[in-house]
Amino acid sequence: MIFDTHAHYDDVKFKEDQKQVIERQFSGGVSGILNCATCLENIPETLKLCKKYERMYAALGIHPSDCYRYKSPDDSLSALEKVISDNDVRALGEIGLDYHYDFSPKDSQLQYFEAQLCLAEKLGLPAVIHDREAHGDVFERLRSFKGIAIIHSCSESAETVRQLCRKGHYVSFSGSVTFKNANSVREAAKTVPDGLLLVETDSPYMAPVPHRGERNESLYIRYIIDVLAEVRGDTREHIERITEENAKRLFKII
Ligand SMILES: [Zn+2]
Incomplete structure (x- = not known):
């Protein structure tokens, strides 16, 4: 069974x-989906989906491209903390840094990222x-983060991945690992220990080959698993089993 550790089924494309x-x-072979909210405004839709579908789980956080919406981290992050405490939430995210788009100023992104890492701890x-x-x-x-991180839609180098895994962080691969020009992502995928490997869609984005450019869905993860199996020299059954086990352990799913 497939566990999708990063999706946005609340997106307008659905x-x-x-x-x-x-x-x-869920009827086609997906055993769990982590749906990630990206701002306070789309948290209610993520929570609604997670209440409706037993095997859909919530991650809540403020995305780097969304922190421009708020005046200061104080109010927005106390609102985030409150909604997390009041609901069944399995992860904090997605959070981080995005230097490709400049929707939010860099200093504000850093402020939100650091404060939310503290909140996760x-x-x-x-x-x-x-x-x-924004790798560096x-x-x-x-x-300095003492919790557990999940590197979503990995684009780090093999060496960075090796160091992150040494600290016990998890690494999640999206459709980008299937792209023709993504040799460095495939190199990175070889270095992740079995116990820290995850797979995801980032749906509706990042659809793997042969669906590249289309709306993405969790069942397409089988193409990601095929590539991971090939580059790691494992069977697809093995990759599917370990990624599902890892996700369930990480999100405390019995
Ligand atoms: Zn995402």
Whole structure:
């Protein structure tokens, strides 16, 4: 069974057929989905989905591209902490740094990232990390982080991945590992120990080959698993089993 550790089924791209798509995932071989909110405004929709579907779990956080919405971290992060304490939440995220887009100023991104890493430590939740073109600053912040991080849609080098794994952080691979020009991602995928490997869609984005460019869904993870099996010299059954076990242990799913 497939466990999708990063999806956005609350996205507007599922407006027309959200119910049918989600039901198709669970009836087709998906055993769990972590749906990640990205701002205070879309938290209610994530929580609603997680109440409706038994095997859908919530990650709540403020994305680096969304922190521009708030005046200061004080109010927005106390609101976030309150909603996490009042609900069944399995991870803090997604949080991180995005230097590709400049929706939010860099200093504000850093402020939110650091404060939410502290919150993850305080609440004892794994932190889902978004890192786009910000490897150095993300790595630097994780150096002092005492919790467990999940590197989402890994684009780090093999050497960085090796160091992150040495600290016990998890690494999650998305459709990008199937892209033709993604040799460095495939190299990184070889270095992750079995016990720290995860898979994800980042749905509706990042669809793997042969669906690249289309709306992504959790069942397409089988193409990601095929590539991971090939580069790691394992069977696809093995990759599917360990990634599911890792996700369930990490998100405390019995
Ligand atoms: Zn995402």
